[in-house]
Amino acid sequence: MNNCAERLYNGLIKENPTFVMMLGMCPTLAVTTSAINGIGMGLSTTVVLVLSNMLISMLRKIIPDSVRMPAFIVVVASFVTIVQFLLEGFVPSLYASLGIYIPLIVVNCIILGRAESYASKNPVLPSIFDGIGMGLGFTFGLTCIGIVRELIGSGKVFNLQVMPRSYEPVTIFILAPGAFLVLAFLVAxxxxxxxxxxxxxxxxxxxxxxxxxxxxxxxxxxxxxxxxGEKE
Amino acid sequence: MSEQLKVSSSPHIRSNDTTSSIMMWVVIALLPATAYGIYNFRDTQAWLLIIVTTATAVLTEYLYEKLMKKPVTIQDFSAVVTGLLLGLNLPPTAPWWMGMIGSIFAILVVKQLFGGLGQNFMNPALSARCFLLISFTGRMTSFVYDGVSGATPLAQMRANVEAGSDALAGINSMDMLLGRTGGTIGETSVIAVMIGAIIMILKGIIDLRISGTYIATFALFLAIFGGFVDGVGFFNGQYMTAQICGGGLMLGAWFMATDYVTSPITKTGQIVYGILLGIMTGIFRLFGGSAEGVSYAIIFGNLLVPLIERVTLPRPFGKGGEK
Known part of the structure; x- marks a missing residue:
């Protein structure tokens, strides 16, 4: 169980996929125009990540090494399709605002990266916790970026007006350049x-x-x- | 006599120019445009905006370098130039806080975070202008002249073409030359900008390689393609004058494209850079969404500078032959 807690800490802080490993930059930069989009994208990815880590870890002794990549992709793509239909059915507004980035979770390098470097070599339970840790770390990163961008770019947080009425939104922050600026400042x-x-x-x-x-x-x-002698 | 002979390694000939002296001359060269801008837009408090941008730029540089425990470099005047140029690039109706945000962005993000003077990869004043242009598009593109809000000459021509009438209706080239039109604070008067440019050329701070090729290429581009888009024939003197005098071309070509840090140092490179800027400005003005194109053209040009320098690096004498 200690191992599992370590996995959570690893994903959330030590090797945070957004701020440390810089993985999955495409959805990170593209969908974080608001905090709610960040959470939605992060949680969808988390679900896929946990399920695919679990399944790949179960199948790790069956999948031949030479075709592991196609096998991983098939597993990930199946879960993404499920998540996509669920989102479309139950939260159509979020589905609309995330758009093409939901099917693109298939090629999110976090998911394939964890499958390759962790789930395919470790037992099921740690793999699940690795997925939870990484997924929550990704959600945390995306939500942080989303909050900052939404706050500066439109004066709101989670669609609630927090800035005074006289505040004039700095629109660049909800456009593409703002994503790079905010990400850089948060990483720094x-x-x-x-x-x-x-x-x-x-x-x-x-x-x-x-x-x-x-x-x-x-x-x-x-x-x-x-x-x-010591390295700082 | 023999005691005066010093044996030392090269360089043996030194210039007396320092960063401060060059920047000071740039400030002096900007004064005619500044003074005319303040006079021209006296009813909209242009002077306040210029003071705010300049003071904020200097203050930001000072505070950042103090906080980061770096040597303070405000005495080299580069922050003053950045702040002043940004002020001249804002419409006179811009509120003071916009100038402040722009100056902070220019100095903090574009200049200091990349390592200070000499390290920034694009022109701080222009990138701040683009930052504000994207953020506050409405405020940055509404121009008031003489208490009447109206289009700049370039926007007027664009509107004329879109309405299907003569592109040059209501355009007075003499007003554009003198600066009696709407526009950003420093860009309206071609004569005032040219006085500054001549000062800089005479002092040897800039030469014609960048600015000359820039303006010439732009003129050639418009002479060839202007007719297709704006429907004014193959070559039309008044149209050419209006395009060359209008918008930020003069201010940009003389003061911002020639920024030492963000322009190529090789001679061939400078000519290539000028040609690129001219073509890009022409494309943006004729085919772009906005009537203006100088700031984006120079920013894009800045990004290409490392590549231009790499291609045009001169070969040292005696090294290697023709391939």
């Missing part, structure tokens, strides 16, 4: 936060390392003792 912000956290983690861990190293007097251990 995430990297900054992670770098700060890592620095803090290192400082906290230092005295311990000092004690293990057998330094008799740890008072002088303010970074001068190990000045160059």
């Amino acid at each position: 912000g995430r990297n900054k936060i992670m770098a700060n956290l890592e620095k803090k983690g290192k400082q906290a861990a230092k005295p311990q390392g000092c004690a293990q190293g057998g330094c008799a007097s740890c008072s002088g251990c303010d970074g001068k003792v190990f000045p160059t």
Whole structure:
């Protein structure tokens, strides 16, 4: 079970598909004009990802190595078709605004990437959690981008007016260039936060390392003792 | 005498030009257009807009470099040039906060995030103008002159053609030359822009390679293709004058296409660049959705500069033969 929690953490934060691995950029940039679109796209992808990871992991010993790619694609495409019909039937408005990007989930590199690098080599349960983690990470990324773009580009969040009436929307943010700008700023912000956290983690861990190293007097251990060896 | 002989490695001849001195001369060269723009649009507070864009540009650069603990480079005047150019590229009716957003975008996103002066891959002032043009299309394309809102001469010609009447109806070339028309603050007066251009040419800051080929190519393009689209015959003097004097062509060709950072450094490259800009401007103006095309043409040209330089890199003397 610990393994499963680690999978979730991995997908959501450590290897977030949007902000770290930069996978699935096409839907990321194209459909995130509003927060609700981001969530819709993210959750559809999550469903496909979990189901396809599960099935591929079950079939991993049956699928011959030489034809694994076509086999994966067939599995993914079947689930995408199911999701597409469900969306069309039950949330037609979302279906309309996501448009061509729903069938294009088939070629989303996150799904094929997880199938190839994780599900085809691991047991079923971790694969399912890997799918959940990655899917939620993707949903999280898309929703963040969607919220920022919708807020600046139309003054709303989840279709609710949050900016004052006098606010004039900066339309470029709900057009294509805005997607690139927002994505870049969010990735930069995430990297900054992670770098700060890592620095803090290192400082906290230092005295311990000092004690293990057998330094008799740890008072002088303010970074001068190990000045160059560590990579920041 | 012998003590004065210094042995050193090349270069032996140095120029006294510094970034600050060049940028200062660009500012001086922009002053006629600025002054005329402020006078021309005195009833719409053009002066306020120019002050806001310039001050915001300098302030943004200062704050960013302070926060990032980099050497502060506001004394090199490049931020002043960017802010001033952006101000001259806005319609006089633009609200002050729009100028502010534009300046912040120009300095922060286009210039500083890519590493500051010398590293930006496109002209900051023009990219900010395009940013505002896409974001606030209505405000950026509504022009008021003398208290009356009306079309710029180029938009007027476009409307004439679309209405099926004579393209040149209501176009006064003399007004366009002097600047008594609607338009952005700095672009209306060709004479004021040309005074600045002559100052820069005399000081050796720019030469005719980019601007000259740009304008000549554009004129040639319009002489050939203008008739097909706008229906004014193969070559029509008044039409050519109106197209060359209208819109941002003069301001763009002399002040923005020649930006050192975003134009090629090789001589052949500069000519190629000028020709490309001329053709693109012509295409955008004749076949594009808007009557204007200079800003997008220069931005696209900026993006092509690395490729142009790669193709036109001169071969060092003695290295390699003909293939």
